[in-house]
Structures are given as C-alpha cells and as structure tokens.
Amino acid sequence: MSQDWGPVIIAVVLFILLSPGLLFQLPARSRVVEFGNMNTSGLSILVHSIIFFAILTILVIAVGVHIHTG
Template identity: 70%
Template sequence: MADWGPVFVAVVLFILLTPGLLVQIPGRNRVVEFGNFQTSGVSILVHSVIYFALICIFLLAVGVHMYLG
C-alpha cells in the first residue's frame, strides 16, 4: 500500500500558496493582496518559506498518512 499523504499535502499546499493566485504576501501596494495574479521575487521567497514550514509541520510533526487501494 502506498502512502499518499505527503503527495496530497504537497499538492494542496502548492496550489494554496502559489503567489498571486489566492493571496500574495507582500503585495505590490499593500502587505497582503488577494487574487491579483501578479508576483515578485520577495513574494516568491516569502511563500516558499511558508510552504516549507507548513509541509514540515504536516509531514513531520503531525504525520499525515493516507493509504489508498
């Protein structure tokens, strides 16, 4: 049986934390902007750090596991 938990968590976090798709931190005009479909180097760095922190929490500390099949 394959453990699909890490794959599911990584895909969901990637979709939610894509800069400019749902939210952009920091935005161009404000600290947080919603749905502007633009990005910058700083926002990519901030979203990458947030992604890394959340994936470490969910996979290492919480231990999300999903067995299919």
C-alpha cells in the same frame, strides 16, 4: 504493498493554494497583503516558499498525516 500518498497530496494542495497571487500575495507590490491580484515578485515567491515548507513540514513530520492505498 501499501503506499503513503499523504505527503504527495498535501504538497500538491499547498502548492496550488500558496501560489503567489492566486489567493493572496505576501508581500504585495503596494501593500503588505493583496488578495487575488494574479501578480507576483521575487520576494513574494521567497515568502510563499518558506510558508509552504513550514506548513508541509509541520503536517508531514510533526502531525504525521498519512493516506495509505493498496
């Protein structure tokens, strides 16, 4: 039986990369974009969630990334 790990791996990587304040924060507290400030706000969490969902949807459904094991 083959299992599809593509969506799981993509979701984990995107979750790590798109954590607000880790690499960038959009919108930031004092500017539009800040890099590596390790701060967050409710609005930046909402924006990063929308970006995460959009990229995940494009990669999993439109592009169809699959990683099969077994």
